[in-house]
Amino acid sequence: APTTQSAARRTHTLPTPAQLRERLPLSSAEAAAIEAHRQAIRDILAGKDNRLLVITGPCSLHDPDAAIEYAERLAELQSRVADRLLLVMRAYVEKPRTTVGWKGMLYDPQLDGSGDMAGGLALSRRTMLAISELGLPIATELLQPLAASYLDDLLSWGCIGARTSESQIHREMVSGLHLPVGFKNGTDGSMTVACDAMRSARHPHQHFGMDLHGRPALVETAGNPDTHIVLRGGHSGPNYQADAVAKVRAELERLGMPAALVVDCSHANSGKDPLRQPQVMADVIAQRAAGDASLRGVMLESHLFDGCQALSGELRYGISITDGCLGWEATEQSLLAAAEQLRG
Ligand SMILES: O=C[C@H](O)[C@H](O)COP(=O)(O)O
Numbered sequence: 001a002p003t004t005q006s007a008a009r010r011t012h013t014l015p016t017p018a019q020l021r022e023r024l025p026l027s028s029a030e031a032a033a034i035e036a037h038r039q040a041i042r043d044i045l046a047g048k049d050n051r052l053l054v055i056t057g058p059c060s061l062h063d064p065d066a067a068i069e070y071a072e073r074l075a076e077l078q079s080r081v082a083d084r085l086l087l088v089m090r091a092y093v094e095k096p097r098t099t100v101g102w103k104g105m106l107y108d109p110q111l112d113g114s115g116d117m118a119g120g121l122a123l124s125r126r127t128m129l130a131i132s133e134l135g136l137p138i139a140t141e142l143l144q145p146l147a148a149s150y151l152d153d154l155l156s157w158g159c160i161g162a163r164t165s166e167s168q169i170h171r172e173m174v175s176g177l178h179l180p181v182g183f184k185n186g187t188d189g190s191m192t193v194a195c196d197a198m199r200s201a202r203h204p205h206q207h208f209g210m211d212l213h214g215r216p217a218l219v220e221t222a223g224n225p226d227t228h229i230v231l232r233g234g235h236s237g238p239n240y241q242a243d244a245v246a247k248v249r250a251e252l253e254r255l256g257m258p259a260a261l262v263v264d265c266s267h268a269n270s271g272k273d274p275l276r277q278p279q280v281m282a283d284v285i286a287q288r289a290a291g292d293a294s295l296r297g298v299m300l301e302s303h304l305f306d307g308c309q310a311l312s313g314e315l316r317y318g319i320s321i322t323d324g325c326l327g328w329e330a331t332e333q334s335l336l337a338a339a340e341q342l343r344g
């Protein structure tokens, strides 16, 4: 039942982050494994480990069974490419929308607009724990700062999306996270917002927030040294090609920040055609082979089957209900080819 009502809004009490973590705990062995994954990602971003970071998985999780089947396949693939690739699973439970639409498992796990967020928090944490137990590092977009502390102990990599890289509140949140975080360029292609975001999040902050017991809090952060840029293209086209990459690298060097870049092969870099992602990834690897050491990672939107489906009627198993994805077969082939290209 609502706990507060007014003409404009009603509020419903949610469990606190501490309560959810107690109900769905992370074991100390798992916590150590996650810390090791974070360090492996930091080493790749710092150029100490020359494997390619690959963040791959569904645009959004909506069906835990399909997500876990995907994770099982990815964990098996990791053992075949471990010498050249570090595979991290996209486990996105929050979706930023251009206007309106389904906002992710965390907001509406029953996919029917009922907005069972208490259920969404638990299902998101439970699904992430199951993926983590398969030995995979987890990546997610951190969209709602208040939601971060329900999940951040499970993450090895975080992302601030194109629509929120310019937000001071997101930059403050990142400055207090103990994990590598990528900032995407803006949807208009602007690199300035992502460079500014990195500068801000590397700095200590004092900001409004919530403690683990759900109380309003003044949060003091140390600054996050492990931030970098994710190139996702923009309204005027892609930005993964060598000339665009060279410009960003020069700008980061001018600002005295590390030039470590991840290319999102989807979104405006694929012209929103998910089947083009392998071509973008191959181009990034060719640029590395030609000597561009700043390209440290790629992101793929990938699911068990190609494409996407509308959220209405009977849903087909293993198909995205948000952006179109590359199916598993093509994902596996292109990651095996990427590892081979890197071996060569
Ligand atoms: O990757 C996700 C989408 O591109 C993003 O959530 C925006 O989606 P929308 O334009 O369909 O709302």
Ligand SMILES: C=C(OP(=O)(O)O)C(=O)O
Pocket (backbone or CB within 6 Å): 059, 092, 096, 141, 160, 161, 162, 163, 184, 232, 264, 267
């Ligand atoms: C929403 C996403 O991307 P972007 O912020 O680049 O649109 C995403 O990666 O799911």
